[in-house]
Amino acid sequence: MKFEKYHGIGNDYLVYDCQKNTEELDGEMIRRVCDRNFGVGSDGILAGPYIEDGEFAVRVFNPDGSEAKRAGNGIRIFAKYLKDAGYTLSERLNIRTKGGKVQVRFLNADGTRIQADMGKLSFSSKEAGLAGEPREALEEKMVFGQNSYDCSCVSMGNTHCVIPMMEISREKVCKIGAFSERSEYFEDRVNTQIMKVLDKNNIQIEIFERGVGYTLASGTSSCAAAGVAFRLGLADSDVMVHMPGGKLWIQIDEDWRVKMTGSVQSVCRIEMTEDFLRFEP
Ligand SMILES: N[C@@H](CCC[C@H](N)C(=O)O)C(=O)O
Secondary structure, three states: OEEEEEEEOOEEEEEEEOOOOOOOOOHHHHHHHHOOOOOOOOOOEEEEEEEEOOEEEEEEEOOOOOEEOOOHHHHHHHHHHHHHOOOOOOOEEEEEEOOEEEEEEEOOOOOOEEEEEEEEOEOEOOOOOEOOOOOEOOOEEEEEOOEEEEEEEEEOOOEEEEEEOOOOOHHHHHHHHHHHOOOOOEOOOOEEEEEEEEEOOEEEEEEEEOOOEEEOOOHHHHHHHHHHHHHOOOOOOEEEEEEOOEEEEEEEOOOOEEEEEEEOEEEEEEEOOHHHHHOOO
């Protein structure tokens, strides 16, 4: 069983090439491989390329074994993998995910800088995975633990809960995320971002991801936070999102289509040992 490790501004993924590997990648194997002590360690696994109607498709798995509909950093990483592994020579390509199609464009020859057209943001509560009456869930009071927060929920193919705040930190988002991720407000869990607006063109976020926990960066979270900041009049449509792992440039057009631009890097090739594969708990 072989993987290739990449990261997008510190959000690390293992690519599992389903055309080259034969072993089954089930929930237990995903959890073990992603474990940072007992396995390789990663924020998730990108399995593919699958071919659907002549286009590339990828599946995104979280370290808890659950499947995600989308990953923004994951898409850029997977695009670079397709280039590195010789699956494509094109400057532009479409990649299908369970959360919709993404168009990617390589901005340099080695594929380390990529722009992705992520499709449309949606503020519909149904698409944002919220329980209850259909609505736009903007600045809704939600209680996580002992505290109440003004939450704006949005879908970027996957679901997000954005909470603007004056000051943000890793500790704060972990405290909130421990309750918000599995809160009954959401039908199938949620990704949480706390957001500080620096000025009209710069925001800063801390992230607690669905099925992952704290991460240094997230592409779809950046799109979601920028979308909420723009929708609430806190920022312009052209925003740099600052995260502990690095920055992503987000541009939103008049139809709420979102472009995300940022870097990716390959890290290493990994082959799991027979010991690891034979292991029985
Ligand atoms: N890190 C990703 C988001 C990964 C998916 C998420 N955990 C989910 O379950 O929706 C990104 O860069 O967008």
